[in-house]
Every structure is written in C-alpha cells, then in structure tokens.
Amino acid sequence: MWTVFFLLFVPLFALPLLVVLGASFATHWSSVLPSGFTTGHYEAATRGEALQALTTSLVTAVSASLVALAAGTWAALAAAALGKRYRKVLDALFVLPVAVPSVVVGLATLVAFSQPPMLLNGTRWIVIIAHAVLVTAFAYQSVSAAITRLDPAYAQAAASLGASPAYVLWRVRLPLLLPSLTAAAGLCFALSMGELSATMMLYPPDWTPLPVLIYAATDRGALFTGSALAVVLMAATLLVLLAVSRIRTRASYR
Amino acid sequence: MALLALVFLYPLALVVQQSFQPDTGGTSVQPYADVLASPAFREALWTTVWLAVAATVGCLVLGFVLALIIAFVPFPGSKAVARFIDVFLSFPSFLITLALLFVYGTVGMANGAWTDVTGAAEGPFQFLTTPWGVLLAEITYFTPFVMRPLLAAFSQLDTGQLEAASSLGARAPRIVRRVILPEALPALAAGGSLVLVLCLNEFGIVLFTGAKGVTTLPTLVYGKAILESDYPGACVVAVVNVLISVGLYGLYRVVSRRAGA
Amino acid sequence: MSTTSSGIRFDSVTVAYDGNVVLDALDLTVGPGEVMALLGPSGSGKTTALRAVAGFVRPASGRVFLGDRDVTDLPPHRRGIGMVVQQYALFPHMRVEDNVAFGLKARKVAKAEIRTRVLEALEMTGMGAYARRHPRELSGGQQQRVAIARALAIRPDVLLLDEPLSALDAQLRSGMLAELARLHRELPDVSILYVTHDQVEALTLADRIAVMDRAKLRACGTPRELYRAPADAFTASFVGGANLLPVTVGDRGVSFGDAEIEVDTGGVARGASATLCVRPHLVGLGDGPNRLTGTVGEIQWRGATHRLYVDVAGHRVMADLRELKAPPAHGESVSLHFAPEDAVLLPAGVGGG
Structure with missing residues (x-):
C-alpha cells in the first residue's frame, strides 16, 4: 500500500520542490541529475533587481494581508452581529472574489482605476489594492468560521460583569480570536506572495513582485535563475508562515 | 461594506459596462458578437472546459486514493505528510510548472535519463507544451485541494464502523466501496467542484508551460488586455469567464453546505 | 446601581423564540437577600427566566425589575448583576486575578481599589493562593470558585447562578453546596436566583423554590411547604x-x-x-x-x-x-x-x- 502511495506521491508532489531546489544550484540539467554546481544564481537572486522584487513582494503581501485582515475581521464581526438574511448576503459578497478568476479581478481593477475619479494605474497602490481584494475573501471566511466557533458564553459573561460591547470586543473576543486571526494572516500572506495572474495585469515597471520576475526569467529561458528566485520566494513565504505559527502557538497557550 | 463595493464590485460593473462599448464608441453588443464568433475564443473556451473537467477527474481519483492511504494505513510519517500538504497549498501554482519543466522538459530529467540510457538524440517526453502538460501540472497542484476535505471527512468517520464491517467479513475493497465511499461523497463533491472552479480560473500554470498552443479563457483575457490592448474584447471574455465560474462556485457552495449538514 | 432596594421582580414576563413561547407570563418576586431556586426539568423555561434578568433575552411582553429599577430595556452591561454559568466561561487568556478584576476594570474602578477587592473576592472563595494561575491549570471546582469570585468582585445586588454545580462530580457538588450556603450567610444582602434541575440543591440552598414546567410557573413556596404540602402532582413528584x-x-x-x-x-x-x-x-x-x-x-x-x-x-x-x-x-x-x-x-x- 505504501509503495503505491510513494509511487504516486513522491514524483507528483515532493519531486517538483526538490527539482526546483536542485536546479537553483545548477548550470546544466541534461541528464538525470543537474550538473555544474553553483551558487551564482543566488548571488544574482539576492541583489539588485531581484532583491528589490523580494522587498516589493514582501511589502505588497504584508500590506495587503493587513488591509485584508482588518477588512475581513471587521466584516465578519459585522456579519455575526447582523441578522441571518444580511449575513447570507455578506457571505455571498465576500466569496465572490474567490470565484471570480483573479485575472478578471486584475482586469477589473485596471479598468476601474485607470480612469477618474481614481487614477492609480501605474502606481504600486493598484497592485496592493488588487491583492487586498483577492485575499480579503479568505480572511473573511476564516475569521467568520472562527467567530461561529467562539462560545458566546465568554462575551455574555463579560457583558454581565459590566463591560460595554466595545470593551468586550477588545478585551475578550479579539484575544480569543487571535489564533484564528494569525492563521488567516498567514494564509493571506502566502496567497499574496504567490499571486501572479492579477499582478501580471497590473504591475508598474517600478513595482515588480517576485512571481512576475520569476515568470520573466523563465520566459526568456533563464530557468535556473528562475528556480533560484522561486526558492527565495518559497523560503521567504515559509519563514513568515513559521513566524506566524510561532505567534499562534504562543497565543493559544497563553 | 462600502469599501468592498468600491474596490471590488465597482470595477466588476465597469468591466461589464466596457464589454458593451466597442472602441468606436457607443453602446452595442458588437464586442460580444465579435468575440463569440472568433475561433480563438471558441477554442479557448473549449480548451478551458475540457482541461478543467479532466483535471478535476484526475484530482478526484488521485486525491481519493492518496487520502485513503494517509487516513487508514497506519504509518509513522502520515502526520508529516498531512503537514506537507498544507505547506504545498501555500505555494503558488506556477512553481509546479517550473518544476515540471525540469522534470519532463526537452532538456529535463526524464528526457535526459532516456537519452543517457538509449543514446537517442531526443527524449520521448514532448508533451509539456501541449495541453497534456497543463493537465499534468493542474492535477499535481490541485490534488491537495481534494485531499484536504477528504482527510477531514475521513477523520470523522467512525473507525468502529470500519472494524464492525471488517469483523463481519468484508474485504478491504468492499469496505472502501460500501462504507467509506458513501461517507466521502459530500467531501468529494465539494472538493471536486472547488477544483473545477480553480482550474477554470488557473492562469499561472498555463502561462508558465510556455504552451503557446494552449489558450484558456484567463490567458485570453490577459492576452487581449495587455498584449493587444483590446479592452472591450478582454472584458467580454472576462464576463463569460466570471459567469461560468461564479455559477460553478455557487454550485460548490450548495454542495459543500449539504456536505456540512 | 440601585441603592434603594435590591431584589428581582418579574412582571408577567413572556419570552418567545420564533413564535415559540418558552416563558409564559411569569410573575415572580425575589426579595432582597433572598435565595430563590428556579427548579424544573430541561426546557421548562427556567434558564430563559434567568437570561431575561441578565438581559440576554428580550421579553416579548412584561417587565423585569431589579429593585425598583425597570431594567427591561437596559443592555446586559448596565444592569449590575453577577452571573455564574454552568461552563464557568472563565476567560482562558487571562490569569485568575485578571479574570476577577475584569468587571472592575470595565467599570474603571481605581487601581488600588481593584487590588483589594480582587484579593477579598478570592479569599472569600478560598482561591487566594491561585491568583497567578491560568484557568486551564485549575480543576473544575476551582474554576467554579473563580467564576463566583469574578461575579462577586463587582459587589452585585443580585447574583444569578445558572446550574452552577451541574458540571461537577457528586462529591465536589456537595462541597460546593455548603460553600454557597456559607457565601450567602456572609453576604446576607445579595439576592440570589439559582437555576437548577436538582431538587437536592434547591431544597438545601433556597429560601423559596419556584417550580417551573413547560414555560409556566407551577408552584412557589418554601422548601418545607412544597415538600410537605405540594400544590399539584408535578410539584409533588419533582420536589422529592x-x-x-x-x-x-x-x-x-x-x-x-x-x-x-x-x-x-x-x-x-x-x-x-x-x-x-x-x-x-x-x-x-x-x-x-x-x-x-x-x-x-x-x-x-x-x-x-x-x-x-x-x-x-x-x-x-x-x-x-x-x-x-x-x-x-x-x-x-x-x-x-x-x-x-x-x-x-x-x-x-x-x-x-
């Protein structure tokens, strides 16, 4: 049974990642194993244009996640407070960005912000806005799932002790939601880091996130440089996710 | 609320509006007629749909088998594997395609091995730039999306039920068919329709395979808007794409809600 | 908070969920310093009555009074009541002392005052040694004591106890029962509304018992009256x-x-x-x-x-x-x-x- 599993699993899932990792250190790959070990791609991938792309990606992902988290949490809290019918409308509204192709989100953002009253085309803001729109849906979904799981007894106990709704939200409900909030933040961050399709439609020349750079590299045939960039992207994503999950375990064991 | 309407609904509305406005000005359905009649669009539509359906079927079969093994065959590393799937989901889709280029590409691993062994000048694996390459990449990337709900469903399955079935003399294939499959059906349906939607909308994979012959609706949108600057045309394709995937996503929500009930 | 007189009064309080009447025109008065047990099977409306006092359900008709204040339209946090529920609902992310101080901080009581009152409440429930612990480090009985201390720290005129002992095992329950009786002797001015389905708890603690069944009040009287001379068959079989x-x-x-x-x-x-x-x-x-x-x-x-x-x-x-x-x-x-x-x-x- 396990041999079947590994026959399917390893080539399909583990191999791609290992291959990318291997290729990032190589100059040639024309037989079973890559050849021409080098770290040159990394040197290229950690300075100049590539480094700038990395910081661009990080800044975009962080700001988009924060915006999405704030908007998603707020909307989820509002939905929980509203009646059933409104909540359904809100639910439907917030899942739309999941269903709509991200290319179309990119196109839509492009169309909307290329004309007055908001002329943001060619600025970094349009990229950040598109990312925020794309990931807000995920933030909303995970936060509202967490809110329904939260025992109302906590908020009620707090209210009976004389805490106003705002105080209850700030001192009781948000701290209790913190693990879910960080999980949602991690998800948003990872999605935004890897987002390519909407970004392709929107990015201005001075704001090139990593995925676009990877695409550009592979498109002109520089596969090995692309791999190195991809490894940098994966590493950055994983590091942030790891940090977020550290915060999360701390928060849940407090 | 107003914010969301501003940054999401307003642009979408503009897209719909622009799809009715050809470059010559005025409002007409001319862009629709043009685009719908064009062979490029029809081909893209057809490619998109069959790729998505085929990829979904592939993901369902593969995901079911893999999830079955992870959930029911005791193995010390199965937790790590489940963890790995989560990590896998957090990576962008084009990474897979990038990797496949090295594995099955013209100068990649598989062909390299073949030429080493047989001495042939060219390897047998030339499918990567065809729709089959896209299909392989999509199946690889989206299978975890099927496995996750399945694993969740399996973990809720009462092992006592399985033990009872096997104590009654049922063999493994029979247990899978009669006990596990009915329980997993809602999760399969939910995961399947999610993958279908995601495949319809997939952009990175198609773009990265460098398969110039493979055009799907999302790449058509991109091509029309950025490369040809044909915004009305792009908007038309976008509207069609949105209609298909939102419809399917609605189906997914209904199915997954029923699965949750 | 009312300084005149404490006590609770239900004036023909009716509560309905989606047209389903779960509390039918309840008339009941809990005097100042009195312990009133609401006794009944599950679904009898007793918890609904308590939640109407706390402000978590809105009566479809009728008024709720705390002392001589009509609190029917007040939100829960402005009613000044102490409440302890079955699952304790201690805030898991706060230490015991912060849990107890929560109500005082929410009311912006001065810091020094908070410290003395938290200590006082914890001492009263015998939990003084556990102030720095987190709730998950405590046993069920200890958590229940903290929940009571938290409710008492705000010095409420009215204490609502919703099946407070039902999550404890039999032995702890009788210990906590004695503890509650002692607390009531130490706080003679606090009116207590005690919801339970356990007749022993009701007979032990209550000055008077209100027997509820199917959204209605069946009988109300001292434990002795209800036990010796029940008014109807339901009361007779439910009380003993x-x-x-x-x-x-x-x-x-x-x-x-x-x-x-x-x-x-x-x-x-x-x-x-x-x-x-x-x-x-x-x-x-x-x-x-x-x-x-x-x-x-x-x-x-x-x-x-x-x-x-x-x-x-x-x-x-x-x-x-x-x-x-x-x-x-x-x-x-x-x-x-x-x-x-x-x-x-x-x-x-x-x-x-």
Missing part, C-alpha cells in the same frame, strides 16, 4: 419523590382500590377523583393505620435503606425503609401503612405535570 395514587373521595377519607384510606379531604367534594400524595420514606412496612396490601414487585438495597416497590391494586407504591434485617422476597405478599397526616390530597388527576 412521591407516590401519586388515583383515589376517589369519600365521606371521611378516600378509597384506593379496595382500601379505605383515612385522610383530611380538605373540602374536596364527595365522589370526585383526586390524587393522593405520600412520600416514600413515610410509608411503613407491616400493619398500621391506612393499611395497603400487595405483592413485592421489586426490592432495591441502597445501603442505609431498602426501597420496596409493592404492587397494590394495579399501582406501584414505593416505600423507603430503614435497612431491613430480613427483607421480604420478590413476589411475597406484604402490608404497607402510613399515618393519615403524612398524606396530602391533590385535586388534580395523576400525572398532571
């Missing part, structure tokens, strides 16, 4: 066990099957059917006044007592007897008796509740 026998009223007593029973008919018309209520522990074995004969259907040894189920005229009569040296065998014919003054005649039919 009871034999409820269908009888026909005669001249000087009632008849049950062939047996003539001497009892105070208290003005019930002759020839009417009624229910005779006799507590099992007041039934004796052997000859005596009001003799009933039957066969032993079942016998249970409970350590200090034997419980006999005797089939008399098609009905099962329970008798709790001091441990018998030579208990009767199954199927044996026995006689039971009880004193006329130990039986209460209820006008309603059997199983009125």
